[in-house]
Amino acid sequence: MSLKLSFLWHMHQPDYVDEGGEMHMPWVFLHAIKDYYEMPWLLSKFPALKATFNLTPTLIRQIRLYEENGYKKDKFLMLWIREVSTLKEEEKKYLIKLCKSAPFETMVKPLQRFAVLYHKEHFGEAELQDLEVLFLLAWCGNYLRENSAVVQSLLQKATAYTQSDKETLLEALLKFIPQILPFYGSLLQSGQISLSTTPYNHPILPLLIDMQTAAVSNPQTVLPQNPLSLEGDAGRQVDKAIELYVKVFGQKPTGLWPAEGAVDEKSLHLYREKGIEWVATDEAILQKTLKSSEKNLCYHRYEYDSVFIAFRDHPLSDSIGFRYRFMEETDAVGDFMKRLDEIGKQHSDANVFVIVDGENAWEFYRNNAMDFFLKLYEAVSKSRTVTMQRFDDLPKEGRQKLPSLHPGSWIYGTFDTWVGQSEKNRAWELIYQTKRETDSAYRKLDKKTQTAVEEHFLASECSDWFWWYGEDHFSDFLAEFDTLFRSHLIAVYELCGMPVPSNLYLNIFRERNVALSQVKPQFPLSVEVDGTETSFYEWLGAGMVDESKAFSTMDGVKRVVQKLYYGENDTVMYFRLDVNVKQFLSAYKEIKLHFKELPDAIVLPVTDRYGKDGLTLVCKDMVEFAIDKKYCQKKSTLHLQLEITDKQNSSEFVPTFGEIEVCLNDYSKNWFI
Known part of the structure; x- marks a missing residue:
């Protein structure tokens, strides 16, 4: 068995620069001190392993703005560095809003003082100054925590920060940023990584060329009125991306990640004319092109119009992006390697393409995912059957020529995320x-x-x-x-x-308001578990999480669960999932209820009807299930998250934002008065 594993880590931020040259959002800076250096640094600890990184032009340009101007082009940092006493009330609100945007469990909670301040509504000057410093320290990645004396000293200090501390910290971080792009360049020259680019401003290129392509991809998509072809802009987007890449790295790119994996035949032809040799997109495009749902198709090599196309393994990629953050690192890596082993046993010469957002997932992992990556890279390096390969090294022989290419993106193989609403x-x-x-x-x-x-x-x-x-x-x-x-x-x-x-x-x-997407239980329930809404009153007073209104940038894939309802009475806990039941029954295999306070998950099979040992489930118009309270072990409060696993072993977690608190038989704190 021989399996070629190709990682592509996609690094991107949109253009936050206004017409005056000022960046309105600080995400480039924050991910620069946490992820953009750290991701290739973790790989470099394993010199024999190879991978590909995609750096978008909008990201490169904004990193260079920090190199050239320091903090003076960043709206947030220009406020952050000022004496707290000089800030106006609106400026304070803006700073506090951003400082509270970090994920609580993984970035805020590990810093005790930050966790205390996070829940405050009103801040004195000393408290706000602490909040500002702790926010940036929370965003400092493991490389900085291991190698920056300034970061180490301020983390140890923990509180009572001064204006001088702020200035020292920002100076150290701004000196660090110019190391990022040269580090990628050095790894490129050493041959450990290959680098690719994306059209200049990260556009959905097929829609620029011809908006009608959206309706070809999905005939149900409602198009904008009176569309224009922006084909000239499409060409400029590619030309300017190549020009910037040459300026920064001294050579032309051979590969390209189309923004959002968006492809069609016309855009592939344009890429070939510009000298691009390979692109990548999602396996959904291949399945629609070949009119087959056969999973194993994506492990072969393909080309269209003489351009190689890598089709990402969707479940494996999403496991890293969304699923493994909820698992222990050893279990997550074990799951990943087991899946590779299963693929390798079925294919003697498999090519597995794992393509993941290279920055936004890691703040939801413990320790910025460093523990996960070190275990993952170690496992791959010790494997006798798995070899990591750069996209630039993909062999040209043995490619299957596609006679056509279905237009679409990495999300469901359509363009509906970017047009139609x-x-x-x-x-x-x-x-x-x-x-x-x-x-x-x-x-x-x-x-x-x-x-x-x-x-x-x-x-x-x-x-x-x-x-x-x-x-x-x-x-x-x-x-x-x-x-x-x-x-x-x-x-x-x-x-x-x-x-x-x-x-x-x-x-x-x-x-x-995303807060409106969650309602807590108000009254006891009496539900007939039959998979239908027996009466209007059946779920009245239930808790509800509207997943369709709580999606974030981390959840690009359309989710099967639209709403979760939950509630209880003296003896039973009730749950309801609003889903496309036909799709749910055909694609999913089990529901796991993870209660933080209980040692084991409660598992229900996905089937038309199930009843055993105090567990009842019916799928008809919706999914309804009930759990006998004997499973609660007399706990008064439980924290719950559902894991819904499909037949490809890819999981969706509900709620997306984490656990819901279930206060058994106590509704008073949830009443509106």
């Missing part, structure tokens, strides 16, 4: 409006101003804006994303010397 379509329509109305004035501009206009158009085409618009994802920073998107189109009118249309000053996104 009213907010997403409105954003596209504003781009088309701006293109049409400024075209004549643009042609009369000097070359320098034309270039500035083009930059704003390319920035407005970034996939991230369309990701956040609509009902499928939530962020506490929707208003900031919305403002940034519209600011690029406003700047185009201003550069063209034209009045700005009033509709560009109106919010695209509708106000929504």
Whole structure:
């Protein structure tokens, strides 16, 4: 058995820079001190192992802004570094909002003082100063914690930080950032990694070329009104990405990760013309291309229009991105290696492509996932059957030529995450409006101003804006994303010397609050477990988690559970899952209830009807199940998270945000008074 394992770690942030050159969000800086150096550093501890990293142009450009300007182009850091006493109330609110954005369990809780401050609503000056410093320290990755004397000293100090401490910390972190890109360059030259790029502003390139492609991918998709072909912009997005890569790394890229794995035949042809030899996307594209749901197809090598296409193993990739953070590191690595072993036994020459967001998952792991990666890389290095391979080293022989290529992305093989809902379509329509109305004035501009206009158009085409618009994802920073998107189109009118249309000053996104997606139980329940809503009153007073409104950037894949209802009475706990029951029964095999206070998970099979030893389940119009309270071991409070496992052994956790608290027979704290 011989298996070739190819990792691609995708490093990306959208363009947070406004027309004045200021970054409105600090995520590039925060991931720079936590992930962008640390991920290749962890790999470098195993010199015989190889991997591929994708660095997007928007990320590279913003890292270089910090190299050139320090904190002076970052809105957050310019406020953070000021004396707390000089801050206005609105500035304090902005800082506090960002400082409370870190995941509590993995980043806040390990720092005792941070955990105390996290739950406060009002801050004195000394408390706010501590909050600011602890927030940045929490974002410092393991490399900095092991190698920076400043970070080590301030972590040990733990509280009572001074303005001098803030200045010393920021100076040390800003000196660290210029080491990041050269480190990738050195690993590229040594041959341990290959590097790839993405079209310049991370656009959904097939939709720029032809918006009708979205309807070809999914005929049910509602298209924006009066679409324009932005094929010229698509070519510029690729040209500028290659140009920047050459400038930074001294050579042309051979490979490219299309933003969001979005591909179609026209974009592949464009990539080939630009000298790109390989791209990658999701296995769903291959299955739709070949009109087959056969899982093992993705372990072969394919090409279309002379461009090699790597099709990611979806369950394996998502296990690292979403599932393993809930497991002990040894168990997670054991599961990963077991799956590779099973694949290898079925295929004598398997190529397994694991493609994962290289930055956003790790803050949900313990210790920024370092323990997981060290165990994973050690296991692979000791394996006699698994070899890690760079994408640049993929053999050209033995490739199967695809006669066609289904258009779509890494999410369900469609483009619906970026077009189809009213907010997403409105954003596209504003781009088309701006293109049409400024075209004549643009042609009369000097070359320098034309270039500035083009930059704003390319920035407005970034996939991230369309990701956040609509009902499928939530962020506490929707208003900031919305403002940034519209600011690029406003700047185009201003550069063209034209009045700005009033509709560009109106919010695209509708106000929504993720807190409304969770309701706690109000009253005891009496449910007939029959898989139907027997009466309106049956689930009245139940707790509810609306997963469809609580999705975040970490949950790109559409989730099977839309809503979870839960409640109890004196003897039984009740649960209800709102799902597509037909899909649920065909694709999923079991439900595990993980109670933090209980030693073992409670397991229910996914089937039409089940009843045994105090456990009852029925799937009909919905999934309803009941659990006898004898399993609660007389606990008064339990913390629960459901794990729903499909037949490919990929799991979805509900709720997405973590555990729900179940206070048995005590509803008083949940009543609205």
